[in-house]
Amino acid sequence: MQMSHPLPPAASVRPSLPELFSAFVVVSISGFGGALPWARRKIVEQKHWMTAEEFNEAFALSQFLPGPNVVNFSVVFGSRFGGAPGAAVALAGLMGPPLIIVTVLAFLYARFGDVEMLSRILTGIAAAATGLLMAVVAKMAAPLFRKRWDWAPLIAITAFIAVAIMQWPLPWVFAGLAPVSIALAWMKR
Amino acid sequence: MNDSPLLALFGYFALLSLFAVGGANAAIPEMHRIAVEVMHWMTERQFADSFAIAQISPGPNIIIVTLIGYHVAGLVGAAVATAAMCGPTCVLAFVVARTWDRFKEARWRIAIQSGLVPVSLGLIAASAFVLARSADHNIYAAIITAVTALVGFATRINPLWIFAIGGLMGLSGWL
Secondary structure (H helix, E strand, O other), rough: OOOOOOOOOOOOOOOOHHHHHHHHHHHHOOOEEHHHHHHHHHHHHHHHOOOOHHHHHHHHHHHHOOHHHHHHHHHHHHHOOOOOOOOHHHHHHHHHHHHHHHHHHHHHHHHOOOOHHHHHHHHHHHHHHHHHHHHHHHHHHHHHHHHHOOOOHHHHHHHHHHHHHHOOOHHHHHHHOOOOOOOHHHOOO | OOOOOHHHHHHHHHHHHHOOOOOOHHHHHHHHHHHHOOOOOOOHHHHHHHHHHHHOOEEEHHHHHHHHHHHHHHHHHHHHHHHHHHHHHHHHHHHHHHHHHOOOHHHHHHHHHHHHHHHHHHHHHHHHHHHHHHOOOHHHHHHHHHHHHHHHHHHOOOOOHHHHHHHHHHHOOOO
């Protein structure tokens, strides 16, 4: 079955459209607080639709693009295997179930949001969720700051100050900083 | 833009979707600025609660825009906000996916990739800061945040357990 030959050592198995849909449904409903580990598990380890390298490249591309990473990933992945219909089907699988669940939660909140108990619980969860985000920041920052001092931490700190302290609009901060950062990365090599 | 909340929802989130490098978390401060400070759609408390609901829901965290949309204009608002946040970036992802692989070794591609990393990191850190300001209204909430940050950084404990503990502590009336 497996032909690992010269051409891209790719996809020994190609998903059909319904398979694409159901795979992303599973990824979306199992991925609390981050769908990436589940997507990798499903696509690389269980279904063998991509090799680990192909997955890493596709995900790096999704991270580079603006917008939600996993949403981008579903489009990148779906389009590779099924063109535009594949992208649409993967996106629908990823977004459908959470949209239904969150709409029900939104309804409950609008109805019962004033109830003291619910808002107390949410206060605790919001505090924990904030901490979890800080942990992610620390994990991402570690490799950047561990290297010898160069421009990258400076850019990160500038972006932080501009948005968190100065409260400047994000599009402006991005439009100002991204070209500088890319130019520095270009010159460094 | 003020006379139609749907138009405002769509315009803001469609624009934001194209600048949100680093995903949903990097876009939190801008959503907060628009929803709470500029448009006064929500209070601080409602925004922090929406973030919490988005976190405990399965699926991408970007789902917080669905909650903001729902809050502003019901089901239609939820649909409009979600479509605006996902539409432009999905079209872009589709187009780029088809051309990107051809330039794998190109110097400009490598520069773009490594140049964007620190920008998105700074934006995500700003998100954590903005959220801490609206979520940690007393010392106990701040302690939960700090402990969760440590546990999340140093261990592999499932975040849902930490959320459950945070929720219980909130319920018990400490926060």
